[in-house]
Amino acid sequence: MRITNRMITSKYVRSLNQISSDLNRLNNKVTSGRAFTKASENTSAAIRAYQLRRDMSKSEGFMANIQHAETTLRNSESSIMHIQELVQNAQTKIIQGVNGTQSEGERKIIATELRNIQDQMLQTLNGSSSDMYYFGGTNTTEKPFTLDSATGKLMYNGNLLDDPALDSAALLADSRFVDIGLNVRVDASGVIDNTSVFKYSIPGLQITGYGTEEINGEDVSSNLYDLIGRMATELESGTYDSDMANKLLGKLQETSPKVVHALTDVGAKTSYLEFITDRLETKEFNDQERQMEIEAADPAETIIYFKSQEAAYNAALQMGTKIIQPSIFDYMN
Amino acid sequence: MRPTFLAFQTASRALAASKAHIDITGNNIANVNTEGFTRQRVDLSSISSSSYTQRYAVPGATMGYGVEVSGITQTRDPFLDSRFRTQNAEAAQYDTILKGLNDLEGIFDEIENAGLQSEMSNFINQLQILSQSPTSADFALVARTAAQKVTQILNIYSHQTEQVREQQIFDLENVVIDNDFNTTVKGIASLNQQIREEVTHGNVPNELYDKRNLLIDKLSALAPIRVTTQPEKISEGLTIENLNISLVDPTSGTTIGLVQNGLYNTLTTAEKDGELRIQINQSFGDAPKDITAYITSGTIKGHLDLINGRGAYATGAQNTFRGTLYYKSAMDTFAGNFAQLMNTINDPHSAGNLELFESNDGSPITSGNIRISQAWMDDPNHITTTDVIPTPENPTPGGADNILQMIAALNGKMDFRMDPKNPLSPVLFSGTTGEYLSGLSGELALDVELNTNFSDTANNVLYTLSTSRDAISGVSLDEEGINLMAYQKSYNAAARYFTVLDEAVDKIINGMGIVGR
Numbered sequence: 001m002r003i004t005n006r007m008i009t010s011k012y013v014r015s016l017n018q019i020s021s022d023l024n025r026l027n028n029k030v031t032s033g034r035a036f037t038k039a040s041e042n043t044s045a046a047i048r049a050y051q052l053r054r055d056m057s058k059s060e061g062f063m064a065n066i067q068h069a070e071t072t073l074r075n076s077e078s079s080i081m082h083i084q085e086l087v088q089n090a091q092t093k094i095i096q097g098v099n100g101t102q103s104e105g106e107r108k109i110i111a112t113e114l115r116n117i118q119d120q121m122l123q124t125l126n127g128s129s130s131d132m133y134y135f136g137g138t139n140t141t142e143k144p145f146t147l148d149s150a151t152g153k154l155m156y157n158g159n160l161l162d163d164p165a166l167d168s169a170a171l172l173a174d175s176r177f178v179d180i181g182l183n184v185r186v187d188a189s190g191v192i193d194n195t196s197v198f199k200y201s202i203p204g205l206q207i208t209g210y211g212t213e214e215i216n217g218e219d220v221s222s223n224l225y226d227l228i229g230r231m232a233t234e235l236e237s238g239t240y241d242s243d244m245a246n247k248l249l250g251k252l253q254e255t256s257p258k259v260v261h262a263l264t265d266v267g268a269k270t271s272y273l274e275f276i277t278d279r280l281e282t283k284e285f286n287d288q289e290r291q292m293e294i295e296a297a298d299p300a301e302t303i304i305y306f307k308s309q310e311a312a313y314n315a316a317l318q319m320g321t322k323i324i325q326p327s328i329f330d331y332m333n
Numbered sequence: 334m335r336p337t338f339l340a341f342q343t344a345s346r347a348l349a350a351s352k353a354h355i356d357i358t359g360n361n362i363a364n365v366n367t368e369g370f371t372r373q374r375v376d377l378s379s380i381s382s383s384s385y386t387q388r389y390a391v392p393g394a395t396m397g398y399g400v401e402v403s404g405i406t407q408t409r410d411p412f413l414d415s416r417f418r419t420q421n422a423e424a425a426q427y428d429t430i431l432k433g434l435n436d437l438e439g440i441f442d443e444i445e446n447a448g449l450q451s452e453m454s455n456f457i458n459q460l461q462i463l464s465q466s467p468t469s470a471d472f473a474l475v476a477r478t479a480a481q482k483v484t485q486i487l488n489i490y491s492h493q494t495e496q497v498r499e500q501q502i503f504d505l506e507n508v509v510i511d512n513d514f515n516t517t518v519k520g521i522a523s524l525n526q527q528i529r530e531e532v533t534h535g536n537v538p539n540e541l542y543d544k545r546n547l548l549i550d551k552l553s554a555l556a557p558i559r560v561t562t563q564p565e566k567i568s569e570g571l572t573i574e575n576l577n578i579s580l581v582d583p584t585s586g587t588t589i590g591l592v593q594n595g596l597y598n599t600l601t602t603a604e605k606d607g608e609l610r611i612q613i614n615q616s617f618g619d620a621p622k623d624i625t626a627y628i629t630s631g632t633i634k635g636h637l638d639l640i641n642g643r644g645a646y647a648t649g650a651q652n653t654f655r656g657t658l659y660y661k662s663a664m665d666t667f668a669g670n671f672a673q674l675m676n677t678i679n680d681p682h683s684a685g686n687l688e689l690f691e692s693n694d695g696s697p698i699t700s701g702n703i704r705i706s707q708a709w710m711d712d713p714n715h716i717t718t719t720d721v722i723p724t725p726e727n728p729t730p731g732g733a734d735n736i737l738q739m740i741a742a743l744n745g746k747m748d749f750r751m752d753p754k755n756p757l758s759p760v761l762f763s764g765t766t767g768e769y770l771s772g773l774s775g776e777l778a779l780d781v782e783l784n785t786n787f788s789d790t791a792n793n794v795l796y797t798l799s800t801s802r803d804a805i806s807g808v809s810l811d812e813e814g815i816n817l818m819a820y821q822k823s824y825n826a827a828a829r830y831f832t833v834l835d836e837a838v839d840k841i842i843n844g845m846g847i848v849g850r
Contacts, residue, residue, distance in 0.1 A: 004807030039778035050771035057454035061461035068465040140731030158726030184741045192734045328814035
């Protein structure tokens with residue numbers, strides 16, 4: 001086959017072009033730090049990279065939700081602890097008041113103190129932060145605990161706690177929730193599966209208790225607020241009945257552990273959140289490592305390739321000048 | 334009896350032949366870098382005596398009368414030429430498609446730049462934050478802004494894809510058809526006429542042949558042309574070849590003439606039913622007006638695929654290549670189904686007028702016209718956060734169940750339908766929103782990868798053919814140098830011969846018949 005000048009030069013130009021474009025690509029890799037800058041350079045890795053990015057973004061969302069839930073739980077905890085103190089305080093005072101040696105005047109003083117404790121309890125139960133009430137369930141904008149205008153009894157979200165027709169199950173289940181990555185499931189009619197979200201608010205009903213109990217022929221409110229109020233009424237009344245007072249004290253001592261139970265609930269939720277946070281942090285670390293594996297270029301390896309391509313380019317340049325120039329005319333005389 | 338001065342004729346013819354060789358060699362060397370130049374060689378034939386023209390037959394040995402330059406021809410292989418031209422069309426087609434797909438990649442690729450996928454992830458996370466305080470107006474505002482970014486980037490994608498399409502149409506109409514195709518076809522026709530005149534007068538117009546071949550090579554990149562020659566008898570002993578160029582329909586075999594000797598047809602474009610069609614301006618022949626289906630490779634086909642290609646959305650006889658129209662439609666499907674999903678969830682009790690997204694002109698939602706609904710723009714709390722109906726005791730329920738439903742829907746599998754409002758419409762894709770978008774990006778990336786490989790392969794084959802052509806038609810300086818030396822020697826030898834003859838005649842005239850002088 002004849003070799004013509006055109007063939008040699010065009011082949012040479014082509015080869016140089018190829019080496020130059022390789023050099024350019026490797027240079028790009030080093031300066032951008034990426035193994036590939038467009039999906040077409042490595043399509044399957046690109047799809048995995050997109051998936052990973054989506055996953056990591058979701059984890060960020062879950063972490064933000066967890067932090068919000070933690071903050072709310074912490075604030076709820078301190079409020080419930082305050083209520084616990086108030087209840088213990090009330091108990092001490094009542095024990096003092098029930099003591100047979102007390103005079104009527106002293107009993108009246110204790111009654112006033114109990115009413116004071118009642119007020120503080122109501123305020124704490126209506127605790128809020130950033131205009132959102134802690135203990136109202138999904139009612140975050142209106143005070144959850146109010147007093148009935150007729151009877152002065154405690155109402156939760158507009159429901160009299162003494163009411164025997166109180167839908168306690170629904171009210172207890174009503175809580176704020178967020179998605180922390182437990183795979184939220186929603187059925188066709190829009191109802192959320194409760195086991196797939198994280199509930200982070202304590203419904204106030206759980207702390208105070210509800211319903212009534214018959215003591216000495218009278219329907220006595222079972223919730224802490226009204227119970228303490230009934231106690232105060234008994235202590236300051238002219239017809240003080242010590243038997244009734246003792247029974248009321250007994251009921252109070254039975255009911256007050258509810259507050260402790262609420263605290264335990266908060267504690268359990270908080271430690272669950274710690275567990276989930278741990279897992280998410282480990283996941284985030286692993287995801288970041290995987291992302292480095294998929295998307296990042298190994299700089300040492302890339303620079304070595306670059307250098308060897310550079311050497312090839314120089315060699316091609318040198319050799320080219322040797323074959324392009326000479327021809328027989330240099331040797332004719 | 335042989336004439337005395339006949340030998341001088343032989344000598345002078347020998348000199349002329351060597352001179353011709355040296356001239357041609359010089360011509361070849363001068364044109365070593367000329368594009369399209371085919372090396373020329375001298376055709377020599379030896380002159381013989383023919384008995385029947387002589388009055389008397391010559392017994393014994395007969396001698397030839399020297400050499401004659403019978404012509405100067407090009408060395409060219411027409412078979413290689415036709416293979417080269419077919420391959421040229423293929424390589425040019427893939428190159429064109431690759432360039433267009435790279436433009437599209439610049440729009441949709443998100444490896445280095447944040448795009449629609451990251452805005453969707455951001456929107457979902459803003460919804461998560463809203464779920465923490467659903468009644469808060471400022472979080473609702475941030476969520477709406479994130480949604481606005483999604484609609485705006487959809488608008489941008491739509492607009493930029495249209496721009497790519499318009500650029501392709503411009504390239505096809507102005508650059509390829511007006512400047513390249515039509516002017517080349519005209520040039521070939523006029524060269525045909527010039528060559529015909531030269532040949533009729535007995536010349537071999539090698540330079541004109543080279544020019545014409547160069548133009549035909551250029552034309553071959555644009556469309557799959559077929560070159561045929563037709564002999565035409567001018568007179569006794571003179572037959573000239575007419576060159577015709579045509580397009581051939583692969584299925585029916587009908588040919589559409591583009592150049593017939595001095596006549597030529599030009600092409601134009603026309604828009605019909607949302608597609609770009611190629612039409613022929615006939616000045617000879619009887620081809621159908623619309624010849625789009627006959628262009629099966631070349632730059633024109635590459636542009637047409639990018640302009641008209643609808644991919645999976647093609648119906649009937651439409652182009653099934655994944656071109657700009659496909660990606661536009663894919664984005665429209667995404668926008669329509671996304672909007673329908675969000676609008677439905679935002680209206681849990683089917684109260685009506687609770688859309689989050691709408692189109693800006695009342696027509697069905699596409700990626701080009703999607704925007705935040707006016708109601709949502711007026712009131713950030715237009716987004717329905719909970720299914721619970723407000724009561725006097727609980728006027729602003731603080732549950733986040735509806736938001737969680739939106740998040741679950743955006744993260745979960747859904748059906749993307751051709752018509753999002755019709756549950757019986759065919760399902761185009763089943764998967765999450767993220768999977769739809771990364772799948773689309775993956776399809777484009779695969780197309781680019783594939784066409785890069787096709788283009789590389791086609792160009793390699795083209796290069797091999799070009800090298801083979803060069804091997805036959807190219808000028809090798811070494812060869813010409815050696816030829817120069819050889820022809821110089823033969824010139825010297827002929828001159829020597831002339832000297833010998835001269836001496837011989839001189840001997841006869843001045844030296845014969847002088848006895849004893």
